Amino acid sequence: MSYGNDEVRWEVITAFVRLGLARGEKVLVLPCPGVPAQEVLARLDFPSASTVAARERGQLVVSSMREVIAPDPEFTAARQMGWLSAETDRATAEGYAGLRAFIDMGWVAALGAEVEVMMHRETGAEELFTDRPYTEICAYDRRRFNRTVIDAMERAHPRTLLERLGGLRTVRDGDGVLRFIGEADAANQEEFSRALRLALAHTAAARRLTVDLTRLHFLSVGCAVGLLTLANGAASHELIQVRCDRGQRRMLRRLGGGSVPSLALTEVVGPW
Structure with missing residues (x-):
């Protein structure tokens, strides 16, 4: 998905997370760097503390790309995909129906990653989904990425979300x-x-x-x-x-x- 304002981003995150929890999946949220976990949870919980129980039992996790690739200091597609594959296996072993991840691609600039490396990962991630209960949204802020990158990512992904319901x-x-x-x-x-x-x-x-x-x-x-x-x-x-x-x-x-x-x-x- 791509978005041009923060309200659209929060609408999609909230719908994606709540649907995953309702389906009995484990849900991982990697927000844009600089967005505190407390803000993410406050947005998800509005107007009621609807995700508290899920967080306490470990069904909902707010993390970051830096934690995903640790202890490596730099992003590599192999490291990230290996971690996500292991987390999917762990989620099913824990009794969840699968794993879903919302990944805001603002981490690319924050970690100083090469856009070409990220694009290579996006176009070669089939193994994460083949015969595996894994769902992922990659979110691109159009204020951070140019139109060429956005267009390339729309072609690379099997589905591109509408920015808003009713669009x-x-x-x-x-x-x-x-x-x-x-x-x-x-x-x-x-x-x-x-x-x-x-x-x-x-x-x-x-x-x-x-x-x-x-x-x-x-x-x-x-x-x-x-x-x-x-x-x-x-x-x-x-x-x-x-x-x-x-x-x-x-x-x-x-x-x-x-x-x-x-x-x-x-x-x-x-x-x-």
């Missing part, structure tokens, strides 16, 4: 697929329509466009109508394929999708 992200793949992620509701309708118009303009020469709705948590009637309207008016396109789930397909058909000549609705069953 909408659009991704244009190299193969001409326009993907929508998050919520296409009234608040995001203009962004949704703008992304469609741009994608139609960029694919006019190819005369084909694929729109993937399968990673939307919500599709409003307004956005669905906007999609059908733009598809119906796209005279330059001979095919506009829309990948959707069963509910989205039903909505689009009821709104008149079957009467748009160039529109093909393809139902896709999601992995979840």
Whole structure:
């Protein structure tokens, strides 16, 4: 994930930690260096002391990257990954369902680590997750990392979190697929329509466009109508394929999708 203000960071940490505790996992929080453990716990406990019992029994641990790599003075990917693997094994041996870690990447500058070393770790960490009950969020403060690094990390990770609940992200793949992620509701309708118009303009020469709705948590009637309207008016396109789930397909058909000549609705069953 990336964030541009501290409130977003705390919202994600709190949700991630509480979900892990509720699932019976051991939870490790490595906050940005300079953020006291007391502040982390105060944020997690607001408005009630909800994590006290978890801390007392060792289910919730607030640590730091310096402690993780100790006694080594410098960060190495091998040292960090070895420690996390051992902690995952320890968590399951203690009876927890697994281990989850929130790691704020502010430690890179604090420990004087090379960004290239960190990027190498991020792109080669598959062994931490393969057949292992381990979950990790790497958090990048956009005030500390430049856009090039953020973009590279978004490509390297299998998932990139929305900054806030209710947000909408659009991704244009190299193969001409326009993907929508998050919520296409009234608040995001203009962004949704703008992304469609741009994608139609960029694919006019190819005369084909694929729109993937399968990673939307919500599709409003307004956005669905906007999609059908733009598809119906796209005279330059001979095919506009829309990948959707069963509910989205039903909505689009009821709104008149079957009467748009160039529109093909393809139902896709999601992995979840």
